[in-house]
Amino acid sequence: MAEHTIKAFDDEIDRLRGLIAEMGGRAEAAIENAMLALQRQDLALAAEVVEGDKRIDAIEAEVEKLVIEVIALRAPMANDLRDVIAALKIVSVIERIGDYAKNIAKRVPLIATNKRLLEPMSLLPSMGQVAAEMVHDVLNAYAARDPDLAQAVVDRDAVVDDFYNSVFRTLVTFMVENPKTISECAQLLFVAKHIERIGDHATNVAEMVYYAATGQTMPERERGGTDAQAEI
């Protein structure tokens, strides 16, 4: 490629990476705000998270458009092409993470987190925090092409799975003892599941980052998930 073409290609790749960073930052904030809205029963904040998901979706569409342009105009070769296609996959996963945050936010009005729900609620904020950090770190790993950081994200997924198992058991026990809260607890069960899925998706991105950086698939991870619960 002529030098100016290479320069244009690099600029487009930078723009692609910038969009992915912005999208990831928004998804991370969405998780944090959805959990805050849930804890504080803040319906306005929850509505903001739901509304904000449109921007995340719009960035995904922008990335797709840019990827098609880059391929059509620059005809990138082997490795570059693979990178550009990987960007498509990564934004589709971030879009799903954003969706889970939105879905948590949508459940807020259905869950009156009054005192009676203190016990089943207790683990959720920390669980959400770990998942949000995984999303944060995996985007740094992507930006820096850092396989060690990607590995650390994957390792942390076991923590989220353990949280999920605890929350599941706590909720079931609580429902048995407090049948009047079953409908709200069912919503909390979905919240816990959404957070667990966010951890899974961050893990998927981390595996892609690791592969892109090292050319190798990540060594089989030792998960907390021999427990069937953690995987479904």
Added chain:
Amino acid sequence: MAEHTIKAFDDEIDRLRGLIAEMGGRAEAAIENAMLALQRQDLALAAEVVEGDKRIDAIEAEVEKLVIEVIALRAPMANDLRDVIAALKIVSVIERIGDYAKNIAKRVPLIATNKRLLEPMSLLPSMGQVAAEMVHDVLNAYAARDPDLAQAVVDRDAVVDDFYNSVFRTLVTFMVENPKTISECAQLLFVAKHIERIGDHATNVAEMVYYAATGQTMPERERGGTDAQAEI
């Protein structure tokens, strides 16, 4: 492009479409078998569905590889490039549908569908049937580039959402009245949610097919889902 190049490109597109059809057929069968395994408490069939998901994942990887090859070797122009990129998106959605079927199958051993669960179980088979049909039809719509069939798939999503709302309410009521079944009913809640998500994903593919066939986004659909439940 020289004629033989066009021929090679067409062959590759045919292979791509063949792989997508196979993948979709497997996903549809996975839904049906997972639901059958659940109804009959057939652990062997459930294990088969879980195992079979690997083949679905493998086809996705094959499609990705083929797409990169096609782009690198044939440098397809505007519309063809968009089609090829759309194939990537479609297989990623089918992969998710396969995952949901697998997740239903994984729950089978956790749910002893004995007589006491007859009531909350009653709607699930029909719900699963509608979702499997949506997957079936959307793949036909994709193969035939048929916008009307795609529209019909989207319309049917309201049926799945209505089923979900009924199942949710039935399960919550049942749990209140039968606290001993709460743990199993929580699993059934997730099964219902997985089926509802399968309907959503079939709808997403239908919207892509409609757009590819007509160049227009589908008219805003009237969903049964003013109910918050249907959307989260």
